[in-house]
Amino acid sequence: MWELVERISPYAVAFTVPLLITATGGLYSERSGVINIGLEGLMVVGSFAAALTIAALQPVMGGEALWLGLLAAVAAGALFSLLHAFASVSLHANQVISGTAINMIAGALTVFIARNVTGSGNIQVSPFARFDIPGLSDFPVVGKLLFANTYPTTWLCLLIFAAAYFVLYRTVFGLRLRACGEHPQAVASAGVDVGRIRYAAVVISGACAGLGGAIVLTTFSGEFNGTVFGLGFLALAALIFGQWKPLGILGATFFFGFASTVATSAQAIPALAYIPGVALKTFPYVLTLLVLVVFSKTTRPPRASGEPFEPGKR
Amino acid sequence: MPIFDRRSRKEALLLVLTILAGLAAGAVLMLLTGNDPAAGYGYLFRGGLMSLERAGNTLATAAPLIFTGLSVAVAFKTGLFNIGAAGQMLIGGFCAVAVGLTADFPRPLLLAAMTAAAAVSGGVWAAAAGWFKARFNVHEVVSTIMLNWIAYWLVYYLVPAYFKGPFATESRNIPAAASLRTDWLSGLFDGSYINLGIFLAIAAVLLCAFLLQRTTLGFALKAVGFNRLAAEYAGIDAGRSIVAAMALAGALAGLGGMTLYCGYAASLQIGVLPSQGIDGIAVALLASNSPWGVLAAALFFGVLYSGKGFMNAMTSIPPEIADTIIATIIYFAATSALMEKGVDKVVKRLKGGV
Numbered sequence: 001m002w003e004l005v006e007r008i009s010p011y012a013v014a015f016t017v018p019l020l021i022t023a024t025g026g027l028y029s030e031r032s033g034v035i036n037i038g039l040e041g042l043m044v045v046g047s048f049a050a051a052l053t054i055a056a057l058q059p060v061m062g063g064e065a066l067w068l069g070l071l072a073a074v075a076a077g078a079l080f081s082l083l084h085a086f087a088s089v090s091l092h093a094n095q096v097i098s099g100t101a102i103n104m105i106a107g108a109l110t111v112f113i114a115r116n117v118t119g120s121g122n123i124q125v126s127p128f129a130r131f132d133i134p135g136l137s138d139f140p141v142v143g144k145l146l147f148a149n150t151y152p153t154t155w156l157c158l159l160i161f162a163a164a165y166f167v168l169y170r171t172v173f174g175l176r177l178r179a180c181g182e183h184p185q186a187v188a189s190a191g192v193d194v195g196r197i198r199y200a201a202v203v204i205s206g207a208c209a210g211l212g213g214a215i216v217l218t219t220f221s222g223e224f225n226g227t228v229f230g231l232g233f234l235a236l237a238a239l240i241f242g243q244w245k246p247l248g249i250l251g252a253t254f255f256f257g258f259a260s261t262v263a264t265s266a267q268a269i270p271a272l273a274y275i276p277g278v279a280l281k282t283f284p285y286v287l288t289l290l291v292l293v294v295f296s297k298t299t300r301p302p303r304a305s306g307e308p309f310e311p312g313k314r
Numbered sequence: 315m316p317i318f319d320r321r322s323r324k325e326a327l328l329l330v331l332t333i334l335a336g337l338a339a340g341a342v343l344m345l346l347t348g349n350d351p352a353a354g355y356g357y358l359f360r361g362g363l364m365s366l367e368r369a370g371n372t373l374a375t376a377a378p379l380i381f382t383g384l385s386v387a388v389a390f391k392t393g394l395f396n397i398g399a400a401g402q403m404l405i406g407g408f409c410a411v412a413v414g415l416t417a418d419f420p421r422p423l424l425l426a427a428m429t430a431a432a433a434v435s436g437g438v439w440a441a442a443a444g445w446f447k448a449r450f451n452v453h454e455v456v457s458t459i460m461l462n463w464i465a466y467w468l469v470y471y472l473v474p475a476y477f478k479g480p481f482a483t484e485s486r487n488i489p490a491a492a493s494l495r496t497d498w499l500s501g502l503f504d505g506s507y508i509n510l511g512i513f514l515a516i517a518a519v520l521l522c523a524f525l526l527q528r529t530t531l532g533f534a535l536k537a538v539g540f541n542r543l544a545a546e547y548a549g550i551d552a553g554r555s556i557v558a559a560m561a562l563a564g565a566l567a568g569l570g571g572m573t574l575y576c577g578y579a580a581s582l583q584i585g586v587l588p589s590q591g592i593d594g595i596a597v598a599l600l601a602s603n604s605p606w607g608v609l610a611a612a613l614f615f616g617v618l619y620s621g622k623g624f625m626n627a628m629t630s631i632p633p634e635i636a637d638t639i640i641a642t643i644i645y646f647a648a649t650s651a652l653m654e655k656g657v658d659k660v661v662k663r664l665k666g667g668v
Contacts, residue, residue, distance in 0.1 A: 101645035111634045237456045285460040296450050296452045
């Protein structure tokens with residue numbers, strides 16, 4: 001049994017990481033008071049930018065192109081999220097509508113451009129290689145679980161996640177950002193520009209989601225085709241499931257990651273072969289619903305989320 | 315007449331400008347990719363409208379969009395964001411297909427049974443999300459996303475297990491008696507795949523317009539959407555309204571699933587969430603949640619979607635331009651405040667000049 005867990009673990013972590021980084025991005029945006037339904041689209045944009053960059057550079061410079069691809073994805077996600085920031089912060093637009101538009105534009109526009117550039121809607125890249133972290137992977141118990149067969153991007157994302165925790169809870173910017181999501185008028189009365197903080201938050205969410213999309217591409221998918229398989233929406237669900245808190249998100253995304261991986265690899269596991277496939281596949285979603293039913297009474301989204309900032313309102 | 319008051323006239327003008335801006339953005343994209351926009355749009359609209367057959371196909375494409383658009387709009391009216399129309403379509407469509415493949419009724423009875431199965435199953439599926447929201451405060455965006463994936467996997471396993479077709483990714487074809495396509499209608503439109511779904515959809519528009527504007531239930535749904543606390547203070551059971559709104563939304567989406575799988579297509583595809591679920595959001599947004607607006611918006615999208623294949627065949631413009639145009643229109647709809655300012659400025663200048 002333990003051997004099994006050890007075998008599944010790397011795949012589960014690989015699946016979790018893009019969810020985690022995207023949900024972390026969503027955390028910035030929503031804690032600042034801007035709902036970001038567009039995470040899925042921002043992931044697609046990231047995946048596309050990375051695919052274009054990598055496909056162009058990989059023949060020339062080999063593996064290093066992957067990192068440039070991630071960088072391009074971060075930039076593209078940040079840039080594209082400006083559309084959402086402009087609509088929802090500057091124009092006081094309905095944030096759900098704007099986010100939905102982002103999703104639709106991303107899905108359509110990237111495939112449109114891909115077809116024009118490469119002649120097909122798909123772009124293939126060769127993904128990152130897995131590696132064992134020397135020393136640490138020989139550690140008893142956790143070595144095999146966490147430090148063997150990992151992608152370099154996993155560590156990058158965990159670092160960004162830790163940084164996000166620090167920024168949101170230990171810096172002035174983070175305090176102001178969270179206050180913008182609760183009571184923006186109070187922030188404004190302290191002489192802080194609410195619009196600028198919200199812009200920054202949305203752009204950070206775009207950068208993170210773009211990175212998440214690129215990680216899907218450069219780890220387990222290896223192909224851009226205009227979707228990220230609903231992972232952006234799943235990240236959104238994890239954000240709400242995790243009650244808009246960093247550790248909650250960490251738990252929620254790991255739960256999704258492990259549950260989905262167990263479901264996909266069930267055929268190869270004798271102990272799970274007796275459980276019908278449909279039960280395994282629906283398990284993470286059903287359990288999420290149940291957990292939400294139990295805990296939602298006490299959940300509270302950021303008070304001002306979804307509300308355009310009106311300085312005169314009290 | 316409310317249609318002619320000043321406010322709505324301005325809204326109508328903004329809507330037209332929004333659509334034009336979307337089309338202009340599409341034209342810019344065609345130019346940037348080295349294509350001729352005039353030719354592109356010529357083929358796009360001709361592909362959707364130039365013959366009776368193509369017009370029929372446009373109507374067939376629009377029917378599921380009308381249903382999902384209504385579904386999202388009804389939920390929006392009550393302040394709920396139904397992102398789960400796709401899952402409700404799958405469940406409704408699956409139940410309709412299941413009845414169509416197993417029941418041995420005479421055609422009118424069979425179609426009625428399929429309609430009931432689609433509406434009830436889709437309604438129950440979505441009502442669950444409504445109940446979770448009303449009773450346990452579960453955010454409907456998360457619960458409907460979860461329900462989408464549960465529907466996806468349920469159908470993924472149930473179809474091959476009970477209704478296996480010649481291809482691994484599809485159900486068996488439904489028999490002619492269970493199809494929404496009829497000879498007289500297809501004949502009328504030169505063999506297009508138009509089907510009874512469009513009549514069902516128009517009936518649904520009428521029903522929703524009546525329900526929302528002329529009934530107590532409709533008033534309660536809208537009141538909860540405007541201000542839940544005020545509605546409760548006025549004695550409206552907000553929880554019940556939320557469940558009712560989701561049930562209605564799900565029933566509409568379920569019927570959309572039936573028109574998709576038993577009218578537009580003849581079998582149920584597994585392994586994919588129907589894209590009409592998300593497009594329904596766009597339809598509802600463009601229509602500002604009015605049932606008649608949904609009809610118009612869905613027909614417009616129907617033209618773009620059924621014309622894109624023809625355009626792609628005649629030019630080198632990828633078919634995704636249609637989705638891009640629709641998406642851009644939605645973005646312009648979201649940012650219409652900007653356009654409104656522009657319109658106000660122009661109006662002021664015109665008036666100031668006198």
